Amino acid sequence: MEWLHDIFQKSPESALFLSLAVGYAIGKITFGRFQLGGVAGSLLAAVLISQVGVQIDNGVKAVMFAVFIYAVGYESGPQFFNSLNRSSLREIAMAVFMAVCGLATVVVLAKIFDLDKGIAAGLAAGGMTQSAIIGTAGDAITKLGLSAEEVKRLQANVAIGYAVTYVFGSLGAIIVCVNILPRFMKADLKTDAKKMEIKLHGGLPQLGPGQRGAVSRLSGRLFRVTGAAGKTVSQIEIGGEDLVTVERIQRGGKPIEVKQDEVLKAGDLVLLVGRRDAMVPTAAQIGEEVADAEGMSVVMQTRRVVFTAKGMNNKTVAEIVDMVGRDMRHGVYIEYIERYDNPLPLLPELKLQHGDILTLYGTPADTKRAAQTAGYELVPSEKTDFVYFGAGVLVGLLIGLLVWRVGGIPLTLGAGGGALLSGLVFGWARSKHKMFGAMPTAACQLLKDFGLAAFVAIVGINSGLQAATTLKQQGLTIFILGAVVTLLPLFLTMLFGRYVLRYDNAAVLAGAWRDRAVQTRHSVACWTRRKARCRPFLSPSRMPLPTFC
Numbered sequence: 283m284e285w286l287h288d289i290f291q292k293s294p295e296s297a298l299f300l301s302l303a304v305g306y307a308i309g310k311i312t313f314g315r316f317q318l319g320g321v322a323g324s325l326l327a328a329v330l331i332s333q334v335g336v337q338i339d340n341g342v343k344a345v346m347f348a349v350f351i352y353a354v355g356y357e358s359g360p361q362f363f364n365s366l367n368r369s370s371l372r373e374i375a376m377a378v379f380m381a382v383c384g385l386a387t388v389v390v391l392a393k394i395f396d397l398d399k400g401i402a403a404g405l406a407a408g409g410m411t412q413s414a415i416i417g418t419a420g421d422a423i424t425k426l427g428l429s430a431e432e433v434k435r436l437q438a439n440v441a442i443g444y445a446v447t448y449v450f451g452s453l454g455a456i457i458v459c460v461n462i463l464p465r466f467m468k469a470d471l472k473t474d475a476k477k478m479e480i481k482l483h484g485g486l487p488q489l490g491p492g493q494r495g496a497v498s499r500l501s502g503r504l505f506r507v508t509g510a511a512g513k514t515v516s517q518i519e520i521g522g523e524d525l526v527t528v529e530r531i532q533r534g535g536k537p538i539e540v541k542q543d544e545v546l547k548a549g550d551l552v553l554l555v556g557r558r559d560a561m562v563p564t565a566a567q568i569g570e571e572v573a574d575a576e577g578m579s580v581v582m583q584t585r586r587v588v589f590t591a592k593g594m595n596n597k598t599v600a601e602i603v604d605m606v607g608r609d610m611r612h613g614v615y616i617e618y619i620e621r622y623d624n625p626l627p628l629l630p631e632l633k634l635q636h637g638d639i640l641t642l643y644g645t646p647a648d649t650k651r652a653a654q655t656a657g658y659e660l661v662p663s664e665k666t667d668f669v670y671f672g673a674g675v676l677v678g679l680l681i682g683l684l685v686w687r688v689g690g691i692p693l694t695l696g697a698g699g700g701a702l703l704s705g706l707v708f709g710w711a712r713s714k715h716k717m718f719g720a721m722p723t724a725a726c727q728l729l730k731d732f733g734l735a736a737f738v739a740i741v742g743i744n745s746g747l748q749a750a751t752t753l754k755q756q757g758l759t760i761f762i763l764g765a766v767v768t769l770l771p772l773f774l775t776m777l778f779g780r781y782v783l784r785y786d787n788a789a790v791l792a793g794a795w796r797d798r799a800v801q802t803r804h805s806v807a808c809w810t811r812r813k814a815r816c817r818p819f820l821s822p823s824r825m826p827l828p829t830f831c
Contacts, residue, residue, distance in 0.1 A: 290336035297336045301328040301739040321413050322448045324735045325441060328742025336743055343740040347417040348701045350733025352675050353726050354414070355705020360622045360637070360713035362706055372783050379778050383771035384410050391763050399423060400436035401752075401760060404443015409767030411451040413734055414698070416440055416741060421682075421696040438745030442752050445742070447764025454768040459792050463776060467788040475789035500615060500643060501558050502529070504578055507550040508569030516542040518552075522564040526556030527613040529580050529645065537577060553578050555644075557615070584617060585649045588716050589638040590657035600630035610655055613648040617641040622713065637713045663720050670708065670719035678704030 290297045305324025309317060318326075366374075384406060392402035403419030406412065420437045428436070464471055510518060515528045519542075530553040531538050531546070538544070546552065552568060554561060565571065594602055603611070618641040619626045619634070626632060639660060642649045653659045682700030686693045695703060712719035776791070785791040 287334050287336070290334060294336055294338050297328075297331055297334075297743055298338060298342075298736060298739055301331055301743065302735055304331075305735070305739065318449065319452070320731070321735050321738050322445070322452075324739040325445050325448075325742045328739040329441075329445065329745075332743045332745070338740045338743055340740075340744070343737055343744075344697060346733045346737040346740065347421075348675055348679060348697055348733075349729050350737060351414060351417065351698050352678055352701040352705040353729035353733060355678075355702040355707075356674065356709035356712070356721065357705075357726050357730070359706040359709025359711075363710045364635070372785075375783060376775065376779055380771055380775040383774045384767065387767050387770050391766060395759065395763065397763075398436060398439060399426075400439025401443045401756070404440045404445075405447055405760065405764050405767050407440065408444040408447030409451045409764040410771070411448065411455065413444070413738060416444055417737060418696065418698040420741070421698050425694060425696065434745075435748065437741070438748045439752060441738070441741040441745050442748070443760055443764070444738075446753070446757060446760045447767065450761065450765050451768045454765060455772065458769065458772045458776070463792055464788055466776060467780065467791065469788040471789050471792060474787045478787055478789055497558065499558055500556070500617070501561055502553065502555040502580070502582070503561060503565060504572045504575060505552050505554065505565060505568045506570045506572050507546045507548055507552055510546050510552075510568040511548040511550075513546055514542065515540060515544045515546070518546070518554075518564065518568070521567070522556060522560040524608065525560030526554050526564050527644075529553045529555050529613065530578055532575065532578055551575050551578055553580060555580070555582070555613070580645060582643065583646045583649050585642045585653050586660040586662070587640045587642055587653040588657045588660050589634055589640055590636050591655065594634065595636045596633050598630065599628075599632050599634065602634065603630075606655075611652065614642055614644040614652040617643045637716070658717070660716055664722055665720065666722065666725045667718060667720045670712070671721060674704050674708040675701060677708075678702070 301324050302320075305322075305327035306320040307323070308327060309320040309323030311317065388402055388406045388409075391397065391405065392399075397405070400419075400423065403415060403423075407415035407419065419440050423433055423436045423440075426433075460471070515531075518528055519526060528540055530551075531540055531544065532551040533547065533549075551572065554564065554568075556564075591602075594605065597605070616628060618639075619628060619632070620639040620641075621635065621637070626638075636657075640656060642652055642656075644652070650659075678701030679697055680700070681703060682695050682697040684694060684700075708719065712721070779785045779791045
């Protein structure tokens with residue numbers, strides 16, 4: 283292995299990328315329905331590669347962790363701040379209870395079995411499958427005033443404890459969610475998840491990625507007037523409950539201006555655009571449908587608009603329809619509503635919030651008018667605003683340098699806590715003002731995945747030589763204690779949620795466990811307006827509504 287050692291000495295970064303490549307390959311291997319995952323795989327690969335003899339500068343490790351934790355906060359900021367309300371008190375209570383149970387379990391076991399701080403932190407990181415603990419614990423260890431050698435030893439033990447306990451940490455959560463929780467609740471996860479999905483979507487059919495209904499809900503149709511002769515444009519549109527719009531009229535082969543008081547005559551060609559459920563009865567009253575006619579085509583457009591209309595925040599769609607004049611919403615339909623990159627069901631009782639993204643459908647003139655009234659148009663961009671990103675990380679690192687002393691005890695957020703706090707605030711600010719601070723979802727995901735995996739791999743590379751000795755001495759004990767850290771908080775939280783918080787839906791209860799529930803491969807993650815870093819599992823509804831907001 284001398285040749286490999288020589289390569290790593292000349293290019294230490296090659297060991298990092300080898301660890302990532304091998305680690306993610308290992309992480310993709312499926313054992314039944316279980317996968318180790320790229321992060322844990324990278325750590326194991328790094329520990330093995332480190333036996334050749336290689337070290338990577340700790341500055342690189344610090345940068346990777348800061349980037350990762352900032353991206354987590356940036357993505358979570360909007361949901362985090364909007365979840366701080368009475369409607370999510372149960373989920374907040376569940377999160378706090380589980381965190382306290384996990385911490386108490388680790389502290390008690392560390393005292394009983396005389397574990398050092400590094401192993402204890404590794405138990406928490408792996409047993410509760412919270413990889414970020416590796417970074418925050420490593421940063422906290424540097425603040426203890428220990429010698430450089432002792433700091434290095436404890437930080438290495440964090441990674442060792444994580445590596446030993448992570449596999450059962452993931453598998454144990456799956457076992458509890460899939461096998462124990464449904465029996466305890468006397469329910470079925472998939473059935474309960476479907477019930478909640480139907481409830482939140484008002485019974486509307488749900489579509490998966492790449493799917494759409496065979497019958498479009500919005501349509502344009504061309505008619506030759508017979509039965510509607512003598513009626514005005516206004517009467518036609520109101521008769522369709524304002525869900526259809528007369529976009530073009532042709533008389534004697536010549537176009538005429540569309541006015542609300544324009545009277546239709548027999549033989550006129552009329553182009554209608556609107557919702558199919560309103561189009562069908564309206565069409566029956568107008569006359570014969572025509573396949574096509576020269577000069578009757580109309581260009582339609584979609585615009586993505588950031589909703590910021592004054593006086594309309596937290597109003598329902600139905601309330602906003604009543605507040606907006608008919609002339610303003612005329613000819614404009616909503617195709618989608620998104621909140622923090624997640625689709626929302628298009629229901630009349632849905633409350634819109636400032637920062638929601640509305641996808642409007644209509645003619646260019648109509649959608650432009652509606653966009654200016656509803657807020658401002660979101661210009662699509664695949665570029666990251668590195669001014670905003672760099673400033674956010676910098677602010678977080680500076681916050682991490684601050685130290686408060688309480689009774690002689692130094693209190694500090696550290697680089698990890700500071701970057702997380704900064705990410706939360708900067709992400710929330712971006713959600714309110716989307717004209718600056720762009721970071722595409724794919725870019726944010728890359729920063730999270732690469733930052734965490736690279737950080738963990740560097741920890742494994744720098745501590746791998748110590749791993750063999752520690753595993754021989756305490757490996758079995760660490761594994762068993764990790765299983766306790768995994769299972770005990772889950773069981774206690776399950777009882778707390780069922781009998782104290784009164785959860786009666788197994789899927790919602792599992793969703794309140796957040797990361798643990800995700801690993802069951804069931805779509806039971808937290809739903810809209812739930813706590814931070816939870817993503818709605820609901821599919822987008824394509825039901826358009828006859829209003830701009």
